[in-house]
Amino acid sequence: MNGRQSPTNTRRALLRAGLGLPLALGNAGLCAGLWLPLGARAAMPGVDAPPEPLPPRPVVVPPLHQAQLANGLTVITAPLHELPVVSALLLLRVGAEADAPGQPGVAAMTATLLAKGARRGGKPVDATALARQAESLGSALDTASGWRSSSLAMTVMRPKLDAALALMADALRHPLLAADELERARAQALDGLRVTFKDPAALSGLLLRRAWWGDSPYGAVTAPAALQQLKLDAVRAFHTRWYRPEQAALVLAGDVSPDEARALAQRLLGDWRAADHAAPPLPAAAAPQPLAAPLVLLDMPGAGQSGVAVAAPFVANGATDRRAAQVASAVLGGGYSARLNQEVRIKRGLSYGAFADGETQPGGGMFAARTQTDHKTAAEALALLRGEITRLAAEPPTPVELVARQATLVGGFARRLDTTGGLAALAAAQWSQGRPLADLQRTVPEILAVTPEQVAAFARTHWTPERLRAVVVGDLAAAAAGLGAEAQPQALRLTMQSLDLMRPGLVAAK
Structure with missing residues (x-):
């Protein structure tokens, strides 16, 4: 190479010298400058010293747009057009705090079963078929439940958004809530609890919640006995009572405009109507009720x-x-x-x-x-x-x-x-x-x-x-x-x- 070192050979020589290894014969021209103790040479960022930090960048929150449909459903849009990807969340403003006293786990089980089968086009679609439909869109149907929150989520390429939202809307509004899926989910949850009850760190966290929040809704812990007693009727009643459009929001972040988001929500969720009974009040704010013992x-x-x-x-x-x-x-x-x-x-x-x-x-x-x-x-x-x-x-x-x-x-x-x-x-x-x-x-x-x-x-x-x-x-x-x-x-x-x-x-x- 006419006596010149390639960039690759130069990097290799630098790395070998920094590690105290002999240089290759072809790098003899570099030896005089590199065969020195590491402290005797100027450190090269990224090789024998950490890379130099970049200047701080401002944190920019994209503009968020909020609208509401006539049925009470909230639509939140965060447009990001760099990539043709959209993350969608269908969210209910209710979670474990709405479980009946002495019956923890109903809200979480209801959210779990949303992805375990739904009626689509008037026909039942079981859990396996529903999962395959989500996979055909390049995604998965993820469910979650926490405090004041139960949700379905998918992330898809923009051309798949309509189909993904249709799938999510059916799972949210028309879940099968099947008995066999409840038993399967119960068995999985009990297995997880058996592991938790053998893990002192995990168990200390459960006890701490009870010791701090006490008998308030936020102190409820789903113990094995509660899971074993959980009934399908309670899950179905929870869905009927709490899964209502005025309690729900559709959140879309990615390659979608606010007008497109509202139009999609109207087409797929605009005909959603709540049950005949009045909307239940949200659980009252509850203060911690710490245990007397410190x-x-x-x-x-x-x-x-x-x-x-x-x-x-x-x-x-x-x-x-x-x-x-x-x-x-x-x-x-x-x-x-x-x-x-x-x-x-x-x-x-x-x-x-x-x-x-x-x-x-x-x-x-x-x-x-x-x-x-x-x-x-x-x-x-x-x-x-x-x-x-x-x-x-x-x-x-x-x-x-x-x-x-x-x-x-x-x-x-x-x-x-x-x-x-x-x-x-x-x-x-x-x-x-x-x-x-x-x-x-x-x-x-x-x-x-x-x-x-x-x-x-x-x-x-x-x-x-x-x-x-x-x-x-x-x-x-x-x-x-x-x-x-x-x-x-x-x-x-x-x-x-x-x-x-x-x-x-x-x-x-x-």
Whole structure:
């Protein structure tokens, strides 16, 4: 090559030199400049040093358009025309909070069965055929259920959108809700619960929800006994009662205009009429009802490790200090370098990770910190979680710490805007929570405006020691004395036999 190195050979030489490997004979001309210790040469970004960061880009939320059909159905459109792809969500503003008292799991099972067969063109189409119809459109029919939300979703190429929406509309409006599919879904859910009940970390999360929310709708946990008792009549009644156009929204994000979205909604869902009865009222906002005991200890003999979880107050939907709460949550548990992981994993090596997040509901919220550790260090991990939560009131984040955590929040938000599915989910969450779509435009500036003093003030107001509730699930016989009766005299002590997740006090009736 006339004595010149090709770009490929040059890169190879650089990499070999950076690794301390001999250079090939053909690279002899480079040896004089490269056969030096790594520290004696200028680092090349992307080879022997991290790539240089690009300049920050502004986070741009695409314009969101909202309309309503005559039957009450809401239509939300987020036009993105870069690619011929559209993500579609059919959403009901109802979820597990609408389950009847003592009958958890009905809302989730109803959503699951939407994709397990429907009437199409007046004919029944079973689950397998329905799945094949979705696959023929290059997608899948995904269902989900959460708090104040039950949904169907598909992402398709633009030419397939009409057919996909027709499929989704039939599944939402005319599900078969067949007995054999209920039994199959019940068996799968019970298998999942059997795994959960053998996992101390997962089980500690269920107990923490009950210990924090108590007998409010948000404290309901679907235990195996509830699943076994779930009746098909309850599922069908839930669908008839709650699946109504005035409770529903169609969200389209991608290569579609607001006018096209409205026309599609009118053609495929405009004739949807609710049942004759009046629309039921949405469940009233419910505040947390924490357990009296500050600590629940569940003995799980033979468990490999202990699950440790701590709950603290969080904000309700629409609270004026919700951004300070969001940043405070991120300072403690929002990533590898956040405080909880620093203290539990990095400094002490007690766990592979310690993280936290906040949950908002209409009447209040729950901040939950979690980790998994050896039984002998469970008491130490518990003290660290509690201590870091309350310490934030006196030790606000440093400027560097705050910027890092704000960047984590902004980055996570921005990544959701990069896909049609993420954008559709953001818009759907705003609508299901009763928040204006325009609030999404203010998300980033509001997060970046939070100060260290506001974070500390939030912690002083909400995260005082007496308001915390905690759960430890593990082999208590193998735990250190820090979890014994003398160290934790106020703890509620349970065995796997005495545990009853269906009761707000967690103790099985005698």
